[in-house]
Amino acid sequence: MLKITNLHASVEGNKILNGVNLSLPAGEIHVLMGPNGSGKSTLAKALSGHPFLEIETGKIELDNFDITDAEPDERSLQGLFMAFQYPTEIPGVNYSNFLRMAYNARLPKDKKLPVFAFRKLLKEKAALLELDEKMLDRNLNEGLSGGEKKEIRNFATCSSRA
Ligand SMILES: Nc1ncnc2c1ncn2[C@@H]1O[C@H](COP(=O)(O)OP(=O)(O)OP(=O)(O)O)[C@@H](O)[C@H]1O
Numbered sequence: 160m161l162k163i164t165n166l167h168a169s170v171e172g173n174k175i176l177n178g179v180n181l182s183l184p185a186g187e188i189h190v191l192m193g194p195n196g197s198g199k200s201t202l203a204k205a206l207s208g209h210p211f212l213e214i215e216t217g218k219i220e221l222d223n224f225d226i227t228d229a230e231p232d233e234r235s236l237q238g239l240f241m242a243f244q245y246p247t248e249i250p251g252v253n254y255s256n257f258l259r260m261a262y263n264a265r266l267p268k269d270k271k272l273p274v275f276a277f278r279k280l281l282k283e284k285a286a287l288l289e290l291d292e293k294m295l296d297r298n299l300n301e302g303l304s305g306g307e308k309k310e311i312r313n314f315a316t317c318s319s320r321a
């Protein structure tokens with residue numbers, strides 16, 4: 160699903176990644192561990208297309224599609240993005256509306272779901288992933304506990320694949 164081949168990258172002329180090779184099959188959860196300063200965050204930035212990072216050589220493939228030079232939004236549409244450890248609160252924007260806009264942004268005009276159809280789909284996913292439906296009417300991260308922030312983030316990530 161994700162394949163990194165001989166990835167070399169630098170930031171402001173400092174060489175940081177020196178030939179990273181990694182293959183991750185679909186359906187598995189992996190954790191990257193290593194000493195401070197060894198390049199974990201830099202690798203994550205390379206994968207998400209951080210603009211300050213220069214990829215010198217190497218290749219990143221997602222679902223057999225070369226995304227080495229893709230823009231961050233193109234990668235996210237393919238399903239690869241960085242989740243924030245400390246997500247921002249956005250008062251006035253609830254999860255239901257936010258997720259509908261994100262969902263519809265990926266679809267052609269004739270396939271976009273209207274409010275009620277999307278709400279039905281969202282409720283089905285919430286039941287499947289055991290998320291309290293009430294969470295869908297809360298505003299983005301506003302007043303959520305640390306655990307709830309994680310829970311809703313996992314829901315938003317997993318529901319698109321569930
Ligand atoms: N903009 C930059 N300019 C110079 N060096 C940088 C820059 N960004 C990262 N580095 C260096 O690259 C190396 C890797 O940093 P990175 O943040 O990827 O490490 P890490 O594995 O995530 O570490 P930690 O476990 O501490 O989070 C470090 O030595 C860091 O100082």
Ligand SMILES: [Mg+2]
Pocket residue numbers: 199200201
């Ligand atoms: Mg780090």
